[in-house]
Amino acid sequence: MKRLLFYLLLILQIAILFLFGVQYYFIDDYGRTVQLLSKHEEMTDTYGSYNQHTAYIDYEINFIAADAWEIAEEVDYNTKIYVLLDADSDGVFHVVKATDRKIDAEQDQVVFQGKYQYYNDMQKEYHVTYGIESFHPDFDFDHSGRNQSRITVQLAPWGQKKVTHIENLQ
Template sequence: MKRIWFYVIVFLQAVFLMLMSMSYYTMDTWGESIRLKTAPVDPRDPFYGDYVTLTYEVEQVPEGKWNGSADTGSGEKVYLLLEPGENDLYTLVQASAEKPDASGEEVVLPARYEWHDPQRGIYMVDIGLDRYFIEEGTGQQYEQNREDMIVEVVLAPWGQKKIDSVTTSE
């Protein structure tokens, strides 16, 4: 009997790992692609190589677009409602602690609340897509074009997200 339970547990672990890896690749089929404006920074990691640190305009939420409570704690989940704007770049409609209903071409992007800056009148959130690994030695190219960078993000219906590409704007 113990032997059967051992094989069942091993089988379930293998199925779990396969489903995890499949979910990442099926995002390209069933996920929705959005474009966000960003400003990269070019650091280097001795273990992983060159990567670009990305910050997004939608991560700075003006007080007028904040629908969360005043006592939202750091690290709590918030939702960004985005809509396509000029050049198909998605812009922020509102941020909320409750998941809003998206209509038309709007999308909901999950994020984590970081902090509030009352002097600048903004709430800072993190969408969790701040590192993009690049080919060795190409960091200078990204650094030179930092004002015109566009990130294409794929959002899966089950809530997962990934960076598909980082390019310069047209």
């Protein structure tokens, strides 16, 4: 009996490790497509060796205006923040509100989970990161342009995010 239980637990552990390994690839099949805009003209910097580049993007949704910040008390660095996004007529998502409690999204909205970084007193905005600001692109994109870009992100039902396309806007 103990041996059977040992083998069942071993198989369960292997299955869980396998699921952790492949969940990134399931995002394309089960994820929701979200269009975002970059914040700055110089939105992408690539660095690294010939084979491996890392892109860094500041999104508009990284910077949350004080009137959309629905948290009454001061929060600590890296505090979990829930940001409600709504699509405009072009299909680009923008911040509606941010809170430290889970939010229910309506049909045309999504919720991104992020981490609080800091408050910019001069700009009167909060800075939140989502884990998609720095990534290794597994697709070709023109990183020579320094204009604003539209970034396609896949959002999985379990909250994981993946950048799938970058389009420079002229």
